[in-house]
Amino acid sequence: MAENTFPVYTADAIVNFYRTEVLTGQEAKHFTKADLTPAPKPEAVQTLYMRVLHLLYRFRPECHSMVPLLENIQYPVYHEGATAIMSVYLRMRQFLPMCLVYDFSLNDLLAPKKQKTLTVLSAIMNFLHFRKQRMDFVLEKQAKFRADMDRLQTCIRSNREAEKKIEMLTTIPPEQQAEADELAAAVSELQATTMHECQEVNVKNDCIAEWKTNIAEKSQKLAHMKVDVSNLKEDIGKLKSQIVESPEELRTQMERMRENVKSIKNSITEADERAVELQNMVQNVTHTEAEIQQMYNLLQDLESSMNNAKQRQEMYQELTAQYEKKQKEIKNLCAEEAQLKRAQGMKLDKESKQNIRRQMKKEMKENHVEDILGQCNQIHQKREDMADKIHEISRETLQLKTKIQSLRDVCSKETEKAQALYDALSASMDDLHKRIETQIVDLKQDFIKNSTNF
Incomplete structure (x- = not known):
């Protein structure tokens, strides 16, 4: 125990x-x-x-x-x-x-x-x-x-x-492909026109700056001229009070003064004409600035659309990264699936072999049972024959005793054979038990390996 x-x-x-x-x-x-x-x-x-x-x-x-x-x-x-x-x-x-x-x-x-x-x-x-x-x-x-x-x-x-x-x-769907191509062509045209107009605006800004510098210089000159004229008038007044002028000198001075006044008037008219031209230029510049503002708004719209395109591109990159991760996971799962399929295939092969052996054993048993049933039928027929021979068997009791003794000897021999078969079967079962234990240990190791891999 x-x-x-x-x-x-x-x-x-x-x-x-x-x-x-x-x-x-x-x-x-x-x-x-x-x-x-x-x-x-x-x-x-x-x-x-x-x-x-x-x-x-x-x-x-x-x-x-x-x-x-x-x-x-x-x-x-x-x-x-x-x-x-x-x-x-x-x-x-x-x-x-x-x-x-x-x-x-x-x-x-x-x-x-x-x-x-x-x-x-x-x-x-x-x-x-x-x-x-x-x-x-x-x-x-x-x-x-x-x-x-x-x-x-x-x-x-x-x-x-x-x-x-x-x-x-x-x-891009085919319905929106034409619109996308038109938008791309319009964007390229707008970029080209904006570049050309920006160059023109820069040139006009340079011209306006030059004109402003010229106007400032001329205004400074006019201021100096006015100051000189006022100084000359003061000097003339002082001189008139001091000196008795002759009529000829007065005439010559008056002529000079008239010529100076004419030249001043001419310069003033030229300055006014120049100012009118500058005002026209300024109006043109304001008009161009409005156009530039419109172009700037269009460029902002283009920037927003480009930002949207960049966001979509980032989304696409993220999706591609996720797709690659999923592909890696799929590869790992496929590898695991292949390993599991191999293990399952091995198990199915073993099961199929066992099923084939079982089927063979079943067929052998069925054939054996059919043989036994045929023998049983023959035995029943023999029993019927033996029922008729019961009276004869009662006469042969002495012979049966001898036969019973012989049968006992045969039984003893068969028991000895059965004992020998038992010894052989026990030895084979011991070997089988050892093999089963080794197979169980191997299966446990394979199962541990498969569980770790899984």
Whole structure:
């Protein structure tokens, strides 16, 4: 008991578990604690083992009694009772090493003991618990894999929608293509005209600055001339008061003064004409300034449109960056999907191989069952023949005793052969158990690697 690697449960726990998990219908209702304690009933233990084999291997209980018999065996009636027990015994010998029970014997079926039966049932119960946990774990992994596949499909759909949006934003529709070309041509023309007019405006501004400098110089000269004239008038008044002028000198001075006045008037008229020309130039300049203002407003509109274009270009760059990120995510997901597909392909290959083996086994079993049924029909016919020969068999009882002795010898030999087969099968099952443990360790390592990669 201390060497067991699994817990040995109580009889109540075992009865509750097998009634809920293994047995069904009337068998679950009639199975009680009295079937196991204080002395286990062989029929109840045998039905439990048959139901466990049916649950794990789908081997129906009625199939245990259908064992192929040799055609030359006389009196096959004597073999009918032992076939079911031997079938259950052989299959339990194959199954129980997986539950870490290696000392199962035929006596555990024919005359089971309490402690040994509880130990075997606890081992089977532990194995069923482990099987249920593994099945739940595999189902969780399948659900996660399906959720990841759905997430991958949603990411692929979102990437396709983003690609369509990028194409919609980057491509101009044919209805607006003509308008876009006209706007581009108008913008280029406006840029050319604005450059030309800006050059003309700069030239006119330079001319206006030159004219303003000339006007300022001439106004300064006029001011100096007025100051000189006023000084001369003052000097003339002073001189007139001081000097008695002669008429000839007065005439000459008056003529000079008239000439000076004419020259001054001419200069004033020229200045007025020049001022009128300058006013006209200023009006032209104001008109050009208004036109320049209009052009400036157009340029502002163009700047706003260029800003919008830049914003769209930035949006396009952001969308391209997002598209590249999505592409990288898609590549990573595709790589993960490829790994998962490989793992799934390996699993499917294994499952297909196992299914093929199972199908082959099923076909072999079906052929075997058909052979057995044919042999059973032959046996029934032989039984009918034997019913007629019962009177003759009663006369041959002495011969039967000798034959029974010989059959006992044959049975002893067959038991020896069965023991040898059992030893060989136990050795092979030990090897199989070791291989299964190594495969479980490898599968755990592969699963850890796949989980880390995933």
